[in-house]
Amino acid sequence: MGNLFCLPITSLRDAMENSIPAHSESRSALLAGQIKRDWWWVTISLIVFTAALSLLRFELSLERLDFTFYDFQASNAFEYHRPKNTVLIIIDDKSINEVGYWPWRRSEYAALIERLHLAKAVGLDIIFHDKNPFYSADDVQLAYAMEAHGRVVLPTAISADQSRIHKPLNILLESARSTGFINAYPDKDGVVRRAHLFFSLPEEPLHLHFTLAMLLAGGDEGILKQSLQHPLGSTRLIPFLGPPGHFESYAFSDVIQGNIPPSVFKDRYVLVGAWSSGLGDFYPTPLSSAKQTSMSGVEILANQLENTILNNWIRTGSPLINAFFSIIPVLFICFILRHLTPRRAILSTTLILIIIFIGNWFFLHILSLWIPPTAGLIGTVLAYPIWYWRSQETVLRFINNEISQMREQDPELRQALAGRTAPNTLPARLSHLHKAIELLREAQQRKEETLRFISHDMRSPQNSILALVKMQRQNELTLSLDQLLTHVENYASTTLELVDDFMDLARVEAMELEMEPMYLNDLLVEVCDDAWVRAQAKQITVVFDEPEQGVWVNVAPSLFKRALSNLIDNAIKYSSNQTQVTCLVKNKENHVQIVIQDQGWGIPKVDLPYIFQPFKRAHATKTDGPKGSGLGLAFVHAVILRHFGEIRVNSKENVGTRFIIQLPVIPEPGSKHH
Structure with a gap:
């Protein structure tokens, strides 16, 4: 079926041009014009369709496929560079075992901050909303440590409806250098891919993300200003710098115990957050894998902070640019399909799909530009079947019209x-x-x-x-x-x-043909009787082994009788004197077989495949052979086919020839089965 579907249009056209009259040249020109018009319609339709898919990809939920492609491409970078500006202090299982049960006293965080006096800024990814009634003095101690450090950032949380900001305790809020929200906003599939760097809220016209607050605390106001004025706006795709665990990290307990020298954190941004299972927030990212299904919230913050410092973001094209890049491969494959055979066209289609993937990777990792590929892929994949369906329908309709006209003529x-x-x-x-x-x-x-x-x-x-x-x-x-x-x-x-x-x-x-029911036995008796005189001239015996139960067939009497006579005459012509020609009738379930057999010269093996073709004669080179036109057996073959039967021949030289005719039978006229 695949071969039929991929039948080249040119081969059909050539076959028809070689088989129909000369007026087909003008018809073929019409066909070529129609195919050209079909190509324009297919190309324009696919371009419009692909552009619509690209422009309406959110409404059509195509972004889910785009997310899949994005995650695959993002997780296949050549190499990941070790971040240098940001370091993590993590609250892991080891720290909990050594410091004590969670939640910890806030004096522990105060002790940590005192050891980070060389850090450029310290961000505590821990929300201090409530007082600890058992250790109320700890809040004062933490506030004092933060104020003494002077570069500590505390997180806020924005409500789901973005109407309120949940801030830390006032005593801590007043001691912090700045605050910023730490909300994560996953895409529809639950994967974090984007950073929202600032919001305009009722309480605060410009509320910064936690990472921008870190820049403010660290004195990098130039980078902060650049981020706020960046043409990408507040929402940006995060180019994750590595899989989970990629950032330089130190256990909380090791730092407060003095196992890590303060110089490690000199002039670096330090983020402190939960890493232990059950404590912190974890999200799947494009770099998630079967072994590491999610990334901690503090490491996501670290990725955002590092990329903000480096001004390293993935840009996204406008809807029109995305539509333009989606249309290019579709236009290219449409051009190719018109000029290539189906086999080469499908290989070219596969190659273009591969090029789309490679180009998508190149744009993402080299140019930091994300072009959603789903619309272009769909348009490219559909181009092959739609073009060959449309073009072959045109060719088939043309040929059917030609065949209809020729059937009439x-x-x-x-x-x-x-x-x-x-x-x-x-x-x-x-x-x-x-x-x-x-x-x-x-x-x-x-x-x-x-x-x-x-x-x-x-x-x-x-x-x-x-x-x-x-x-x-x-x-x-x-x-x-x-x-x-x-x-x-x-x-x-x-x-x-x-x-x-x-x-x-x-x-x-x-x-x-005008068919009528005939009793086959009587017809064969008459044919054999007619051949008696010709057989006697060569002393050949014509034997009809008449069956006891005769059969009825639907035939054109004169033509069918002449066909049988031709076979018996040939048997007499090509037999030696004093031989025998036998005629048999064999009844089958739904048909009858007529066998005419001689003891003559036989037909050479090389001539058997062509014996029923016009102007083909066996023994034509024999000087003493019977003369003829080579049309007799062609006539017999045509008559049998017109009677919905079939004829076969078996022959061996110097032994004889057997012709077997098979015909459908009919009920006896006047019987109850008729």
Whole structure:
């Protein structure tokens, strides 16, 4: 079925041009024009469709596929660079075992801050909303440590409706250098890919993200200003710098115990957050894997802070730019499909899909530009089947119209395709068309054979007559008038016989047959009786082994009788004297077999495949062989096919030949089954 679907248009067109008359040149020009128009319509439709998919990808939920491609591309960077500006202090299981049960006293954080006096800024990714009634003095101690450090940032949380800001305790808020929200905003699939760096809220016209607050505390106001004025706006794709655990990290307990020298944190941004399972917030990211399914919130903050410092963000194209880049591969593949064969076209389509993936990776990792590929991929994939469906429909409709016209003009083709319903599937339609083309080619071949027949076989007797007359006039022959007329009569008879045979074959292939029920036994008896005189001349016995139970068949009596007579006459012609020709009838369940067998010369093995073709004769090179036109068996074959039967031949040289005719049977007229 795949081969039928991928049948090249050019091969169909060439086959028709080689099989139909000369007026097809103008028809083929019309076909080429229609295919060109189809190409324009397909190309324009696919471009509009792809652009619509790109522009409406959120409404059509195509961003889910884009997310999948984005995550795959983002997780396949060549290498990840170790961040240098940011370091993490993590509250891990080891720290909990050494410091004590969670939640810790705030004096522990005060002790930590005192050891980070060389840090550029310290961000505590821990929300201090409530007082600790048991250790109220700890809040004062933490506030004092923060004020003494002077560069500590505390987090806030924005309510879900963005109407309120949840801030830390006032005593801590007043001691902090700045505050910023730490809300994470995953995409629809729950994966964190974007950073929201600032919001305009009722309480605060410009509320900064935690990472921007860190820049303010660290004195990098130039970077902060650049971030606020960046053309990308507040929402940006995060180029994650590595998988979970990529940042330089130290355990909380190691730092407060003095195991880590303060110089490690000199002039670096320090983020403190929960890492232990069950304590902190964890989110899947584009770099998540089966082993590390999520990343801690503090490390996501670290990625945002590091990229803000480096001004390293992934830009996203505008809707029109995304649509433009989606259209380019579709336009390119449409151009290719029109000029390539189906096999090369599908390889080219595959290559373009690969190029889209590679180009997508290049834009993301080299140019830091994300172009959603889903719309372009869909348009490219659809181009191949839509183009070949449309173009082949055009070609098939054209050929069907041509075949319909030729069926009206050619009775033989109409008869050969009689009973064939219009196919509904593409393979059936192609099979139907190929059958018609095959018949047309056979007709062309017969036409050429006919021309050869007329130019050679029919001209030969006429040339002989002219030669006799010329030689007689020039007194080169000493024939009497009676002898001359006898030769002329023989040559003329040969010509008429050839014409009759040729016309009979043409007539049986084209004429409408008038069928009627016949009792097969009586028909065969009559044929065998007619052959008795010819058989007696060679002392050949014609035997009809008549079955006890006869059968009825639906035939055109004169044609069918003549076909059987031709077979028996051939058996007599090509048999030696004093042999036997046998005629048998074998009853089957739904059909009958007629077997005509001789003990003659047999047919050479090389001639058997062509024995039913016109102008093909076995033993044609024998000087003592019977003369003939080579149309007799072609006539028999045509008659049997017109009777919805089939004929086979088995033969062995110097042993004999057997012809087997198989016909459908009918109930006896007048019987209750009729």
